[in-house]
Amino acid sequence: MIKSFTVKGFKQFTDLFLQSLKPVTLIGGRNNTGKTTVLEAFFMFYDRANPEVTLRHLSWRGVDSTALNPDSLWSPIFHSYDMDKSIEMEICENDTKEKIRIKHNKEFQKSVFALPPAKGVMPKIETGQQSLSMESLEFIYHINDEKVGESHLTLDGHRLGMHVENLRKPLKKVAFIASGTQRNPTEDSAQFGQLDIHGHTDSITDVLKIIEPDLESLTTISQGDHALIYGNIGMPRKIPVSHMGEGTAKLLSIILAIATNENGMVLIDEIENGWHYSLLPDILNAIHKMAKKYNCQIVATTHSYEIKKSLVRGLSSEDLSDVTYIRLDREKEHIKPKIYEAGMLVAALERGWETR
Amino acid sequence: MRFIQNQQRMGDKMMNITIEKDNLLLVEGRDEVNFFGAFLKYIGVHDDVQIIEVGGKDNFKNEFPALLLSPNFSAVRKYGIVRDADDSADNTFQSVIGMLSRHNQPVPKAPGEIISSDDITAGIFIMPGNSGTGSVEWESY
Numbered sequence: 001m002i003k004s005f006t007v008k009g010f011k012q013f014t015d016l017f018l019q020s021l022k023p024v025t026l027i028g029g030r031n032n033t034g035k036t037t038v039l040e041a042f043f044m045f046y047d048r049a050n051p052e053v054t055l056r057h058l059s060w061r062g063v064d065s066t067a068l069n070p071d072s073l074w075s076p077i078f079h080s081y082d083m084d085k086s087i088e089m090e091i092c093e094n095d096t097k098e099k100i101r102i103k104h105n106k107e108f109q110k111s112v113f114a115l116p117p118a119k120g121v122m123p124k125i126e127t128g129q130q131s132l133s134m135e136s137l138e139f140i141y142h143i144n145d146e147k148v149g150e151s152h153l154t155l156d157g158h159r160l161g162m163h164v165e166n167l168r169k170p171l172k173k174v175a176f177i178a179s180g181t182q183r184n185p186t187e188d189s190a191q192f193g194q195l196d197i198h199g200h201t202d203s204i205t206d207v208l209k210i211i212e213p214d215l216e217s218l219t220t221i222s223q224g225d226h227a228l229i230y231g232n233i234g235m236p237r238k239i240p241v242s243h244m245g246e247g248t249a250k251l252l253s254i255i256l257a258i259a260t261n262e263n264g265m266v267l268i269d270e271i272e273n274g275w276h277y278s279l280l281p282d283i284l285n286a287i288h289k290m291a292k293k294y295n296c297q298i299v300a301t302t303h304s305y306e307i308k309k310s311l312v313r314g315l316s317s318e319d320l321s322d323v324t325y326i327r328l329d330r331e332k333e334h335i336k337p338k339i340y341e342a343g344m345l346v347a348a349l350e351r352g353w354e355t356r
Numbered sequence: 357m358r359f360i361q362n363q364q365r366m367g368d369k370m371m372n373i374t375i376e377k378d379n380l381l382l383v384e385g386r387d388e389v390n391f392f393g394a395f396l397k398y399i400g401v402h403d404d405v406q407i408i409e410v411g412g413k414d415n416f417k418n419e420f421p422a423l424l425l426s427p428n429f430s431a432v433r434k435y436g437i438v439r440d441a442d443d444s445a446d447n448t449f450q451s452v453i454g455m456l457s458r459h460n461q462p463v464p465k466a467p468g469e470i471i472s473s474d475d476i477t478a479g480i481f482i483m484p485g486n487s488g489t490g491s492v493e494w495e496s497y
Contacts, residue, residue: 327425338425347418351409352373353426 001093001297002265008088009079010044011037012335020339022324024288026271026308027301028356029328034335035301036061038328039176039267042299044077045089045100046170046265049151051160054137060178060269068158070135074104098171099142108136108152108163141167172264175257179270183253185242189227191256193220200259203293207255207286208241210279211248247274254287258296266291268300277306281314288319305356312346320346327355375428377406380435382423384412388438413442420455434477445482452480 004019012034027035040057047053066072075081083104090099136152149167214233221230230238242249257266325340348355396402410419456463462473470479
């Protein structure tokens with residue numbers, strides 16, 4: 001489990017240090033204090049060798065298209081859009097400190113060397129080596145202060161490219177569940193299929209029964225290029241899960257994400273959306289149990305008082321020790337985290353003190 | 357201006373309490389809220405002081421830090437903490453100053469002493485007197 005996360009120079013954050021992270025961390029705070037940005041930072045940390053790494057946060061926020069130049073593509077992730085500064089993020093987990101530094105490189109040189117000579121021909125020495133000079137966004141990775149790799153995101157005319165050196169696979173898999181209603185049913189279906197092969201789907205049906213008590217079973221049905229998950233709710237025919245209501249589809253996406261990111265992380269934006277408050281205690285308890293089963297860390301943002309009340313109602317005292325609530329406060333120019341351990345959150349809720 | 361008291365929790369009905377004044381008196385429970393409410397009114401300062409229940413021996417350790425995190429706490433200038441001596445005035449005092457120290461609050465050297473640091477002033481008052489044992493409930497009779 002990740003215990004702490006430091007973010008410097010990324011979007012709203014000059015220097016944000018989040019500690020006491022637990023298996024389930026809830027992030028609250030007023031609008032614009034950076035709740036979603038925390039999730040985006042976590043995701044970017046583990047999103048390696050992907051030319052679209054700086055575009056994801058735009059699509060999660062509903063931005064469909066953007067101009068193809070470094071300023072539009074890259075400056076939005078820098079604090080105050082200032083590409084002269086650098087971004088740093090550091091994660092501490094067990095005894096490992098993993099760090100990433102992102103910098104705008106105005107002149108990234110990638111030299112092209114002369115080819116080896118053909119057989120029988122005198123070797124020729126090239127006097128002018130061709131070099132490609134372009135702007136790049138460099139990502140440098142360290143583990144425990146030792147450099148372990150780097151990658152360069154380049155824009156060559158209209159093409160995004162990634163030059164990679166010694167990059168290891170990230171230590172974790174991470175999924176991001178955005179707040180809107182966008183789902184990827186085919187992806188959900190593929191994930192469900194994988195779990196079905198290994199016999200893990202009963203627990204998924206049990207969780208969905210919280211919202212849809214008549215649900216008997218789930219199946220993946222392939223339809224040409226697409227596939228959908230269908231459920232049997234006692235009608236003469238099966239129906240797609242997406243027809244059962246947005247809340248059911250969302251819960252399914254979350255559970256699938258947890259089950260397919262074992263030892264990884266699932267980031268959920270605006271976790272309260274789509275569910276009736278009366279179901280929240282059971283839903284949150286189910287998410288916690290699933291996350292524990294797959295050793296998957298959850299970080300979720302919320303505006304809602306009900307979510308915190310429901311956590312306290314839905315989880316046992318022992319399970320509550322797996323929860324931290326962090327409220328981000330804007331104090332002058334800086335964002336400061338206020339950390340509520342489980343006991344403090346329970347106390348504040350019982351007293352009726354404002355925590356949002 | 358009406359004296360502000362904490363809303364009583366009725367089953368699930370929760371009123372969201374916010375800090376509304378610069379000066380707070382943090383007390384253990386309802387008896388203290390009533391006693392000090394009347395007392396502050398008697399000495400004419402009830403308009404300037406908000407009384408907040410923060411629990412005693414068992415709950416203070418979670419409730420006090422949670423109160424410090426309340427959105428308006430940064431506007432508070434002065435606060436007093438009133439605790440029952442229970443079994444030992446000195447032990448209670450030590451446990452409260454431990455909490456204050458852990459959360460970067462001003463730390464008085466003795467009960468009744470008012471001390472300031474970083475724009476905030478605090479004092480700790482152990483009831484019934486600053487030594488010995490007992491509680492406010494007895495004093496109210």
